[in-house]
Amino acid sequence: MLKFILKRLAFLPFVLFGVTALLFTCLQFLSPEMRAALYVKDPRQLSQLDAVIEKYGLRKPLPVQYGIWLKQVAHGDLGYSETAKMPVADAIRSFFPATFELTLVTFFPIMIVGVFFGVLSAVYRDKFIDHLTRFVAITGYSLPSFVLGLGLLMVFYGRLHWFPPGRYTLDTDMLVHSDAFRHWTGLLTLDCLLNRQWAAALDVAEHMVLPAATLLYISVALLLRITRSSMLEELTKDYVRTARAKGLPERVIIRK
Template sequence: MRASLYIHDPKQLGAIPEIIRKYHLDQPVYVQYWDWLAQVLHGDLGWSETAREPVADAIKGYFPATFELAVLAFVGILAFGIWLGTTSAVHKDQIIDHLSRVTSISGNSMPTFVWGLILLMLFYGALGWFPPGRLSLDADQFVHTARFHTYTGLMTIDAVLNRQWWLLWDALKHLVLPVATLTYYLTAVLVRITRSSMLDTLRTDYVRTALAKGLAQRVVVDKHARRNALIPVITLGSLLFVGLLSGVVITETVFNYPGIGRWGVSASQQLDIPAVTGFALIFAGLLVIGNLCADVLYALVDPRIRLQ
């Protein structure tokens, strides 16, 4: 029965004995696990039937697209989230605070696919400005020619390195809508955490003392309050970034964006066991790295925390 999970074509049922031998399915579970772990340590994650190539090569092909999307979205999330959360806390119960609450509530309550479809219908269907996908047809054909050299897999970076400015503009146009969708949705989460943390910090004695000494409010907020309020923001930010790197499935699906999350879902739907296992392994590794980076940032932001 387990061997049949590796069969995607009824015509290949005769290959079951070969699959049992290849994946050691006739061995105890612990033996299968150690065999798989030995292959992983050698960089062999198996063969993906959905991608028609080794899982490691499939991840290398899909991950740069997701990484490019994740970095741009994360920059927007941090910039707008921290600024809006700080501003709304400093100007509590004023107009900017009410606007940030509306933004936060609407962002949290509206599913990403609804927001994405609205943007898609408006800016592509009606105005024709920002198309879905990763590249236009002409650009996609160009990157597969000998005149284009792939250095990083990041289309914006490779376009600059190849000095193809029209290709850079084409890649950026395709990134605008998915980045805007993720930024709006996840900024809503970060705004609430930043505002709450800033309000707690602004009530502390050392902030009140600094204001009482005559320091400008902007100086107190920038140099004293915000830095100490960033601890929960860093924790949430690291988790958000890992989530973005693991692929935002709904956003990638709505905008037909060829990222790793969309590939992972396709592999799970087709019971591509090696691909699903490799995807889960990569996600677990990213989560560990994200938490480690958060711990390091704690010490950089808050002098009271020291790395032991």
């Protein structure tokens, strides 16, 4: 599994290069004026499109434009986010604590569930538990995360009213932005506990359930596939057959 992860990390720069180069190529179908409009933050700046075109070299050859963009990225200028209404670098800094907190909450459940059921699926190959886990893996691996997230919202918020959307309620929002609230770690749930705001901590945790469930399902599906494939490969190796021939209990072989 470690070899698989390292291999994926090694290919990551090439993937990023390929994706960004492809996007730049596709954007060439737009006129320089249309591409310059993407950099405009205020409609009143539309009269300054020529200055934007000159700044970003939008009339220059594609390799030159791509080089200009890479230089800006190297200096920390990642562009402007229309969704967040702020520079991309500022948006990353703003949303990173919530993303990191969600990752921390789901990391160990993902590892435990994914590895356990991946091993179980390999040991009981072609049995009911194997078919069930493979179904979970296939659906989780192929289903877009936003589709699953919307589905969970429709069921557990829209129909059942069990878990609320968003990050926290208005009361918690007022609390965390007050002068009395101290942001010790940047992790909202932990900061609420450190400030002894138990109700606010519970509120944040309730709002985290649906995003955590979405991330858990998608990530477990991938880890389950990797674990099952690795386990099936190991079970066919000579040392496993030798251990079985010597009468070693199956549970000991699996555990080792």
